[in-house]
Amino acid sequence: MGKSTLLRSLSGVQPVLDGEISILNTSLKDLSPETLAQTISVVLTEQPISKNLSVTELIALGRQPYTNWIGTLSKLDKEKISEAITLVNLELLKGKRCFELSDGQLQKVLIARALAQDTPLIILDEPTTHLDMYHQAYVLKLLKKLTTETNKSILFATHEINLALQLCDKLIVMTKDFVHIGTPTELINKNVLSSIFPSDLIYFDNASVSFKIKT
């Protein structure tokens, strides 16, 4: 319910419908496009990305907010790029072109690009769609690892509540009628999760902290 709208508003890609958004005590609309690009990076799916770009080229584009008028990469830029490549484990893929990659690999490359942008906040819109269960877990674990290793905040939208419950520090649950924010335990204790879906098919099992199909 309105996940994408929320994320797009938060990341400044879309004008806000109502209210005010601020980051690091500054209102989003007071930030210049350049500063905003150095504060929030995004990972979006299904964009018309040129598949001819090599992995390194794509990640290098994450440095655009820092480069000069023609986009020359400085020594620091190159360091940040190789740092991002190492963090996401892309050494073996960095010479490949995007059309040679699987969906999961491309997702990793896009995450590395956001890392290279070196922002305190990374916003991802459904980073796990089109991925199989293994790669969903892989991407989300990667995100978890990045929060601890790079000290960045990561906010993402997902339908994979079971996975999110296991990995996230805080969740925002959005339904048509209500919005709840809290840690997984808080949400479970408040019985928020069991009221998300109509109860005729699935139910929330507190013991295993996951949704189960009614038998």
Place this chain on the structure above:
Amino acid sequence: MPTAKNYKALLVILVFVMIFMALLNVSLGSVKIPFKDIFNILFQQSETNESWQYIILEYRLPKVFTAILTGSGLAVSGLLMQTLFRNPLAGPYVLGLSSGASLGVALVIMGATFFGGTAAAILVSKWSLVIASSLGSLLVLLAVLMASAKLRDTMAILIIGLMFASLTAAVVSVLAYFSPAAQLQQYIFWSFGSLGNLSWQEVAILSCFWFLGILIAISCIKNLNTLLLGEQYARSLGVKISRNRFLIIIATSLLAGSITAFAGPIAFVGLAVPHLIRQVIPTNDHRTLIPSVILGGAILMLACDIAAQMPGSEYTLPINAITSLIGAPVVIWLLIRKQKFIF
């Protein structure tokens, strides 16, 4: 991007190919002039045959410059449009510029008969065609800019450009239907395009527009590279999308509009050269792409002009036919050879 260095050598080769083609172009034509005399005339070494001197300095040399300016200008505007719209089928004329120019010229040539004989004589001169063509392009450009200021979606501009093309084509065909054969022929000859009719003064004016357009294109290089990720990513990387779009449209219009005004609507070069160059220099970096399409466009145009003169004969074929006749099979061959086309 790490591979940029390897392409420098290729660029240097392209520069030499272009110079060679330019010299070849000057030396070929319906009048045979020995190479030694051409050299003497070009570098004003010694007195030579006066009519040869005239042919070289007042006809062939301006034509070479026109070929270089039109080829490179169209190629750059084609590249700009392909990147802006993220569409391999885009070319310099997708905004409807050439349609606007055609309408302007058609109104002058074919509409002149409606204003009577004397008006027709005044109206149909070289300069009035240039002005009519520019005004036509400008009108379409203003309409596209107004639309682009209102629209958030870049793709819609592409469709609006196509609609303008259909509209103007319809008006032109109505005009053509009521026009006498002589006027019709004159209009059709204009639409064939021609490199050979430009005086030095006109070449100078054209090159001013060329420089301005290329300068704006160069100033957009960084944003063009960012646009390869799509507009949403570009916005998240700090690109001011509508301002950037405006600049790219202005650069394309300056280049394609002025070229159409002076040389007619030259087809194909703008669409094909960026693809040809990407086959030779497989890069996405506009820092390499822009100089290479400038050279590639100039080379292709010079080659087409040589072919159009049909060396050894007295006839000259329309340049517009040659660009497609040579260019289309080359692009088809390159794509078939590669089998996989990724844009």
